Amino acid sequence: HNVKFGEKFARQFVDSKEREDKADGLMNLWNNGAGRKIIHNNMKLLCKCHGVSGSCSVKICWRTMADFREVGQVLKNRFDGASLMRISNKRQRLRPHDNRQKKPGKEDLVYLESSPDYCEYNPESGSLGTTGRKCNRTSYGLDGCQLMCCGRGYTTKVVEVTEDCNCKFFWCCRVECEQCK
Numbered sequence: 001h002n003v004k005f006g007e008k009f010a011r012q013f014v015d016s017k018e019r020e021d022k023a024d025g026l027m028n029l030w031n032n033g034a035g036r037k038i039i040h041n042n043m044k045l046l047c048k049c050h051g052v053s054g055s056c057s058v059k060i061c062w063r064t065m066a067d068f069r070e071v072g073q074v075l076k077n078r079f080d081g082a083s084l085m086r087i088s089n090k091r092q093r094l095r096p097h098d099n100r101q102k103k104p105g106k107e108d109l110v111y112l113e114s115s116p117d118y119c120e121y122n123p124e125s126g127s128l129g130t131t132g133r134k135c136n137r138t139s140y141g142l143d144g145c146q147l148m149c150c151g152r153g154y155t156t157k158v159v160e161v162t163e164d165c166n167c168k169f170f171w172c173c174r175v176e177c178e179q180c181k
Contacts, residue, residue: 003043003063007036023087023112026094030110037107038074042066075109082109119150 014032019025043063049056065071083104084097094110096103104110116125135145135154145154165180 003040003065007040010036021092026087026092027085027110027112030094034078034107034109035075038078039065039071041107042071042074078107078109082111084114085110085112087112117150119152 010032015029018028018032020029042065044066045061046064047059047061049059051057083101085094085104086097087093088095116122116127118125118127119130121127121129121131130148130150131152133148135148136143137145137154137156140146142148160181162179162181164177167175167177169175
C-alpha cells in the first residue's frame with residue numbers, strides 16, 4: 001500500500017473542512033492526525049518467496065496496512081482512554097483540561113466535552129435511559145446486562161408463556177393447534 005500517498009490524500013480530503021480557529025476544528029484535526037499516525041505505526045511487513053520448486057531464492061517484502069479490525073481495536077482502545085482538553089486563552093491551542101494531566105501523545109485521541117450519561121433519562125440529550133429494558137445476562141456485548149444496566153444490577157424473571165403451536169389446517173375452514181408452554 002502506498003501509505004505516504006494515502007496519508008497525504010486523507011489529510012487533504014478529511015482535514016480540508018476543519019478550521020484551526022474553532023475548538024471543534026482543532027479537536028478534529030488532532031484526532032484525524034492521531035488516526036493517520038496509528039495506521040502508519042501499525043503497518044505490517046509482508047513477504048513472499050519466489051524460486052524454483054518453492055525455494056526462497058528471491059524474497060520480496062513490502063509494507064502493508066494492518067487488518068481493518070486490528071486498526072479498529074487500537075482506535076477503540078484510544079477512544080476509551082481519550083483526554084479531556086480545553087482551548088488555551090493565550091493561543092488557539094488544545095491544552096489538557098487539568099494542568100496536572102499529562103499532554104496526550106500523537107496517537108492519543110482527545111475530546112472537549114464529556115458525553116451525556118445515556119444510562120439515565122435525559123430529554124435534553126434525547127436519552128430514554130436503560131431502566132426497564134430487557135438484557136441478555138450471558139452477553140458481553142451491547143445487549144449484555146453489565147453494560148446496559150450501567151452497574152445498577154438487574155433482576156432476572158422467569159415467565160411461562162402458553163401459545164398456539166403445531167397448528168394444522170383442515171380443509172375448509174378449520175385450524176387446530178396444540179398449546180405449547
